[in-house]
Amino acid sequence: MTAQHLLEVDGLRTEFYTERGVVTANDGVDLTIDRGEIVGLVGESGSGKSVLAQALMGIVEDPGVIPDGEVKFRSTATVRELAERFPNAVADADDPDADDPDAFVVVEERDASGEIAAGYVDLAHASDAALQHVRGSDIAMVFQDPMNSLNPTLTVGEQIAETVRLHQDVGESVSLGAEFKRKLFGAAKNSQAWRRAVEMLEAVSIPEPERRAEEFPHEFSGGMRQRAMIAMALSCEPDLLVADEPTTALDVTIQAQILDELEDLKDVFDTAILMITHDLAVVAETCDRVNVMYAGEIVERASASELFGNPQHPYTQGLIASTPRMSDPDAEVEPIPGNVPDLVDIPYACHFAPRCPEATRECYEIEPDFRDVGRTEGHVAACLRRGDDADAHLEGTREVAETDGGRVIDADFGGDAQ
Numbered sequence: 001m002t003a004q005h006l007l008e009v010d011g012l013r014t015e016f017y018t019e020r021g022v023v024t025a026n027d028g029v030d031l032t033i034d035r036g037e038i039v040g041l042v043g044e045s046g047s048g049k050s051v052l053a054q055a056l057m058g059i060v061e062d063p064g065v066i067p068d069g070e071v072k073f074r075s076t077a078t079v080r081e082l083a084e085r086f087p088n089a090v091a092d093a094d095d096p097d098a099d100d101p102d103a104f105v106v107v108e109e110r111d112a113s114g115e116i117a118a119g120y121v122d123l124a125h126a127s128d129a130a131l132q133h134v135r136g137s138d139i140a141m142v143f144q145d146p147m148n149s150l151n152p153t154l155t156v157g158e159q160i161a162e163t164v165r166l167h168q169d170v171g172e173s174v175s176l177g178a179e180f181k182r183k184l185f186g187a188a189k190n191s192q193a194w195r196r197a198v199e200m201l202e203a204v205s206i207p208e209p210e211r212r213a214e215e216f217p218h219e220f221s222g223g224m225r226q227r228a229m230i231a232m233a234l235s236c237e238p239d240l241l242v243a244d245e246p247t248t249a250l251d252v253t254i255q256a257q258i259l260d261e262l263e264d265l266k267d268v269f270d271t272a273i274l275m276i277t278h279d280l281a282v283v284a285e286t287c288d289r290v291n292v293m294y295a296g297e298i299v300e301r302a303s304a305s306e307l308f309g310n311p312q313h314p315y316t317q318g319l320i321a322s323t324p325r326m327s328d329p330d331a332e333v334e335p336i337p338g339n340v341p342d343l344v345d346i347p348y349a350c351h352f353a354p355r356c357p358e359a360t361r362e363c364y365e366i367e368p369d370f371r372d373v374g375r376t377e378g379h380v381a382a383c384l385r386r387g388d389d390a391d392a393h394l395e396g397t398r399e400v401a402e403t404d405g406g407r408v409i410d411a412d413f414g415g416d417a418q
């Protein structure tokens with residue numbers, strides 16, 4: 001039996017119909033995340049990382065659509081709950097109806113009594129009501145700028161308590177009346193949800209959590225706000241945390257502290273993390289596995305140590321060569337020439353070809369498939385010039401420039417920031 005991933009993205013395509021044409025922000029993306037692991041998604045600005053995060057959360061903005069692909073979120077408890085609430089959306093995996101786009105609760109296994117024993121929710125096709133159920137309680141998200149996600153008129157403690165109430169049925173009303181009452185008189189300090197909020201602030205290392213819980217977001221520093229966002233996101237113990245540039249706005253020291261804490265919290269709450277960043281040092285520091293994204297496509301995937309020790313795709317090699325190293329910050333970096341293309345109707349098969357030092361004519365014409373390229377299992381790259389059959393495949397094509405194939409990055413790359 002194949003391993004059952006917590007999250008499995010299959011052939012995901014996300015498009016925006018704009019006046020300029022169709023922007024294909026995710027062009028057939030495959031990605032998996034297992035329970036408890038930290039998976040990186042890295043690539044230059046405009047490569048489609050945030051759109052992928054939105055697709056996972058079911059919050060792709062208008063005019064975005066997902067014409068192809070599935071996002072399978074596997075949680076037996078959630079599948080049971082949703083199957084009960086949305087009986088018309090249930091299909092059995094081996095049933096032809098499973099292809100029915102309205103069937104987003106897919107049952108893979110039942111026990112002897114007919115109770116659901118395994119299955120997934122297809123988040124790419126789930127109804128808004130189902131997505132709302134999943135968001136916050138099963139999958140939560142933190143963004144770069146917490147000021148946009150925190151409510152400036154509520155104390156930090158009230159906001160976390162509110163999230164807890166919404167998702168955990170701790171027996172307190174979430175009616176409008178109750179919310180106004182809390183605004184006027186403050187949240188009941190001895191309520192279960194409030195105590196949970198204070199606990200969460202303590203868990204993210206906010207000093208004097210009882211007192212800080214009563215402060216408003218603007219009274220927090222940038223780092224404290226980001227911690228509060230993380231506290232809020234983890235307060236319902238989600239299986240998956242999607243972190244989109246969670247520390248980009250912070251200075252390096254605070255950034256390193258928060259990333260360290262996230263790793264610790266991951267163990268405490270047993271939460272998997274999708275770490276989205278354009279910063280390779282962040283990936284090197286935190287991730288178990290890494291996906292490199294370029295112009296809407298994943299181009300390379302490997303464990304973090306393998307990716308940095310033995311990068312294979314010319315884009316990954318270029319990214320690494322263009323990133324300053326912690327161990328040698330003064331060493332020269334070589335930027336990748338050119339820019340990420342506009343994602344409207346890219347006419348060439350390999351999206352990186354025009355910037356690639358090794359591209360041949362074939363690279364413009366033949367869609368590169370994933371092939372094994374590394375020393376470890378699961379290291380794959382989508383490049384015609386890589387893998388065992390690369391040379392045979394390229395026989396008869398023009399000579400290509402010599403490269404230093406697999407630039408080796410310092411083992412302590414991004415290591416322990418001060």
Ligand SMILES: Nc1ncnc2c1ncn2[C@@H]1O[C@H](COP(=O)(O)OP(=O)(O)OP(=O)(O)O)[C@@H](O)[C@H]1O
Pocket residue numbers: 016018023025043044045046047048049050051052061062063064278343
């Ligand atoms: N609402 C939208 N309407 C039209 N196009 C969009 C929309 N949202 C995103 N895009 C396009 O999708 C592409 C990918 O954007 P995305 O924000 O996912 O990139 P990113 O990799 O997250 O970049 P960054 O590192 O800057 O955050 C961009 O070309 C962007 O213009």
Ligand code: NI
Pocket residue numbers: 049050051244
């Ligand atoms: Ni982004």
